[in-house]
Amino acid sequence: QSVLTQPPSVSAALGQKVTISCSGSRSNIGNNFVSWYQHLPGTAPKLLIYDNNKRPSGIPDRFSGSKSGTSATLGITRLQTGDEADYYCATWDSSLSAHVVFGGGTKLTVL
Amino acid sequence: EVHLVEIGGGLIQPGGSLRLSCAGSGFSVSNTYMSWVRQAPGKGLEWVSVIYSDGSPLYADSVKGRFTISRDTSKNTIYLQMNSLRAEDTAVYYCARDTCHDGTCYQDSWGQGTLVTVSS
Numbered sequence: 001q002s003v004l005t006q007p008p009s010v011s012a013a014l015g016q017k018v019t020i021s022c023s024g025s026r027s028n029i030g031n032n033f034v035s036w037y038q039h040l041p042g043t044a045p046k047l048l049i050y051d052n053n054k055r056p057s058g059i060p061d062r063f064s065g066s067k068s069g070t071s072a073t074l075g076i077t078r079l080q081t082g083d084e085a086d087y088y089c090a091t092w093d094s095s096l097s098a099h100v101v102f103g104g105g106t107k108l109t110v111l
Numbered sequence: 112e113v114h115l116v117e118i119g120g121g122l123i124q125p126g127g128s129l130r131l132s133c134a135g136s137g138f139s140v141s142n143t144y145m146s147w148v149r150q151a152p153g154k155g156l157e158w159v160s161v162i163y164s165d166g167s168p169l170y171a172d173s174v175k176g177r178f179t180i181s182r183d184t185s186k187n188t189i190y191l192q193m194n195s196l197r198a199e200d201t202a203v204y205y206c207a208r209d210t211c212h213d214g215t216c217y218q219d220s221w222g223q224g225t226l227v228t229v230s231s
Contacts, residue, residue, distance in 0.1 A: 002155070035217035037156070044115075044205065044221040045148075045156065056219065088156050092215045098158060099146060099169050099209075100216055105155035 003028055003096070004089055004103035011109040016079055020106045022072045022089030028101060032092045034072040036065055039086045039105075048087075049074060076108070084110050113137040113220040117206050120225030123196055127229070131191040133206030133222055141184040144209035146218060147191050149202035149227075157202075161209065161216075162189060174200075196229045203227075 005023040012018035022034065036049040047056050049065035052072065064075040072089055089103040119131040133145070147159040160170045160180040168180045179192040189206060203226050207218035 033213065033215040033217070037218070039150075039156070044223050045207075045218070046221070047217060047219050050210070050217040050219070051215075086155075090156075090217065094214075097169070098171060099144075099161040100158045100218075102148075102156040102158065 002104045003093055003101055004091070006087075006089060006103040006106045008104070009107045009109065011111055012079055013111045014079055014081065017075065017077045018079060018108065019076075020074045020087050020089075020108070022074070022103050024070050024072075024091065024093075026070060027095040028070075028091050028093040029067065029072055030070040031094065034065065034067055034089055034091045036063075036072075036074045037088045037090065038083075039088065040084075041086075045088070079110050081110050084108055113208060115206050115208065115220060115222035117204065117222040117225040120204065120227045122228045122230065124231050125197060125229055127196050128192070128194045129196065129227060131193070131204055131206075131225060131227070132188055133190070134186070134188045135208070136187065138208065139184070140182050140187050140189055144211055144216060145182070145189045146207045146209055146216075147180065147189075147204060148207055148218070148221075149200075149204045150224075151199070151202040154202075159204070160191065193227070196227075198229050201227060201229045 039045040052067040203224040208220040209216040
């Protein structure tokens with residue numbers, strides 16, 4: 001069980017918008033940067049968002065990140081079928097002897 | 112362009128050992144942190160180990176004392192020596208390059224993964 005809580009699944013219609021939440025505490029999200037990853041089965045995970053809201057080169061602006069207090073949110077607009085994947089939030093937790101902690105992951109279904 | 116390729120996975124009996132390799136290109140493993148992350152069947156991502164740029168390691172509690180991370184800078188490769196393997200170590204193992212600042216790291220490049228199956 002992760003210290004970062006994500007909904008197991010979310011769904012939204014093609015072309016619409018969806019948000020994925022990541023809830024933590026002061027020892028992790030509350031005092032550290034959050035990153036988000038997209039993972040399609042059988043492929044390498046891909047960094048989508050780092051430092052709460054920055055996008056690496058090549059990631060479209062349909063993907064956005066935000067953080068407030070001890071929670072973070074990933075937003076995806078103009079949903080495409082290719083966005084169907086698992087999404088993970090991650091950060092550092094100062095109360096654990098771990099380099100990074102991942103959320104449990106959220107399966108996105110595009111209807 | 113950064114590229115990571117893992118090899119070394121396979122089927123191994125409980126209690127056995129396996130060594131994974133991760134060859135990097137487009138950057139130097141000696142100048143950065145490198146992590147191993149795994150995904151067990153039907154589960155999420157789990158951080159396993161990191162080797163810092165000074166060569167020092169850190170391990171998840173679940174593998175501490177059984178796994179050893181190392182690197183060969185002449186080959187630009189990192190390794191994960193896995194001993195005393197258990198069924199619960201069955202997973203796809205990914206290596207990743209870390210970028211860190213202000214105490215937080217993120218994994219900006221990942222390999223395609225290698226499957227380790229621990230079963231009799």
